[in-house]
Amino acid sequence: MTVALYDEPGPRARRRILVGSVIGAAALLLLGAYVAKRLDDTGQFRSEYWAPFGGAGVQRILLRGLLATLRAAGLALVLAIALGVVLAVGRLSERRVLRILSGAVVELFRAVPLVTLILFAFIGLPELGIDTGPYSSVVIGLTLYNGSVLAEIFRAGINAVPRGQVEAAYSIGLRKAAVLRLVLIPQAVRTMMPVIVSQMVVLLKDSALGFIVAFPELLRSGRRIYTNVGNVIPTAIVVAAIYITINLSLSAMANWLERRQGGGRRRRDRGEARLPPELGVGVPGGTGSGA
Amino acid sequence: MDTVWENRDLILDGFAMTVRLFAVSGLLALVAGTLLAIMRVGPIPPVRWAASTYVTVLRNTPLTLVFVFSTFGLPRLEVRLEFVTFAIVALTAYTSAFVCEAVRAGINSVAAGEIEAARALGLSFRQVLTLVVLPQAFRAIVPPLTGVFNALLKNTSVAVAFNVAEANAIYRRLQNLDGSATIPLLLTLAGGYVVLAAVLFGASRLVERRVAAVR
Numbered sequence: 001m002t003v004a005l006y007d008e009p010g011p012r013a014r015r016r017i018l019v020g021s022v023i024g025a026a027a028l029l030l031l032g033a034y035v036a037k038r039l040d041d042t043g044q045f046r047s048e049y050w051a052p053f054g055g056a057g058v059q060r061i062l063l064r065g066l067l068a069t070l071r072a073a074g075l076a077l078v079l080a081i082a083l084g085v086v087l088a089v090g091r092l093s094e095r096r097v098l099r100i101l102s103g104a105v106v107e108l109f110r111a112v113p114l115v116t117l118i119l120f121a122f123i124g125l126p127e128l129g130i131d132t133g134p135y136s137s138v139v140i141g142l143t144l145y146n147g148s149v150l151a152e153i154f155r156a157g158i159n160a161v162p163r164g165q166v167e168a169a170y171s172i173g174l175r176k177a178a179v180l181r182l183v184l185i186p187q188a189v190r191t192m193m194p195v196i197v198s199q200m201v202v203l204l205k206d207s208a209l210g211f212i213v214a215f216p217e218l219l220r221s222g223r224r225i226y227t228n229v230g231n232v233i234p235t236a237i238v239v240a241a242i243y244i245t246i247n248l249s250l251s252a253m254a255n256w257l258e259r260r261q262g263g264g265r266r267r268r269d270r271g272e273a274r275l276p277p278e279l280g281v282g283v284p285g286g287t288g289s290g291a
Numbered sequence: 292m293d294t295v296w297e298n299r300d301l302i303l304d305g306f307a308m309t310v311r312l313f314a315v316s317g318l319l320a321l322v323a324g325t326l327l328a329i330m331r332v333g334p335i336p337p338v339r340w341a342a343s344t345y346v347t348v349l350r351n352t353p354l355t356l357v358f359v360f361s362t363f364g365l366p367r368l369e370v371r372l373e374f375v376t377f378a379i380v381a382l383t384a385y386t387s388a389f390v391c392e393a394v395r396a397g398i399n400s401v402a403a404g405e406i407e408a409a410r411a412l413g414l415s416f417r418q419v420l421t422l423v424v425l426p427q428a429f430r431a432i433v434p435p436l437t438g439v440f441n442a443l444l445k446n447t448s449v450a451v452a453f454n455v456a457e458a459n460a461i462y463r464r465l466q467n468l469d470g471s472a473t474i475p476l477l478l479t480l481a482g483g484y485v486v487l488a489a490v491l492f493g494a495s496r497l498v499e500r501r502v503a504a505v506r
Binding site: 009013017020021024025028038039042044108111112113114115116119120123124127128201205206207208209211212219222223226232233236239240243244247248251 | 335347353364367448451463485
């Protein structure tokens, strides 16, 4: 803990903390016991609810769902990064039209819920003569939303590169495109890597919205299992465990990348690029509050 | 365009449901999230662990899955509620984890000297927290909390898949009635969310100005 809300406890405080711990632990155990009893009373621990997960058939369904999730999230990530770069460069452009246009696109797709975007791609676009299936609807929705979010991240990252870098680059005779490509983007990408990885967690979680348009991703595959076996809660627990494992690994990767960049403070003192705090680099829950 | 105008009452009903989901679960999540944050910075280890486990689990689970737990799972435990209530349970459970993180960041942003001074005056942990730390923390976290609530506003849309007639459900229904109304409907829907988000940000700026403190 970074804040010293209390001192190294003395004998009396230690006793009080011990009492508190005992009471707290007892309360938690009681709560846990109540939930367990409720689960048991309603038969959630019955072996016919859990045994299917040992079978090859159910495992294959889950694995296929996981692959579909990863496929949709992976493709959407690549497309979102591309869209984000285009929109960020557009917003930083010297042409007013481009700036306003990209700004409007970014603000629109950030304001509209992802569900709306996916539904529009799924039932709206076919009405307009564009053929989409569940898979492309999910990818389109994820790309539009995350592309806009990433555009803001990229823009902040580019803006965070010290001005002197740009001036130096121009003064040695580089052109605008070269300044962007050789000086700004490499430095920006380095500072933004952790935020991009956290955005991957958001994107992966959001891919579960494919559930709504019957895209057979991981959660929808879970539905296939529980509608057959009738084990909603066991299935939800197993599926949740899979998501949590993947997301925690991604978060661990983001932390590792951030540490590898050589401790925020030292870097800051040297006046190197860093992101403004409102993007929530390293702040828990900073960008990760999507659906 | 006619479809939108003829069904304006229906569309307004949808947005009223969106606002209701947002307001109720937002308020509940604010309370629950603050309690979780206090548990997480408190001196009692088992309570601390319980709160951080909750936050880690909820933050890494897709909201759609939280909805499945709530709407389809709870009835299996013989909890019988209306679909709207299940949606509120899911949104509150999910959002409070993010509120907790925002509040905790705010608590961590209070200057250590303030806390040391308060302790030097002989205030207890509870007094330090309620008199010195939380009032300052809440001032600092208006912007990040606004972000959390903006996410909540958009997240209410997930309820469409769980039998709640919020704005997207209306869109879906009307779009089925009249395919040619797709674009006007979508623009109405998007416009509604933009307006709601603008109200949220306006309110946040108002609150921020009122609580702004010279540090």
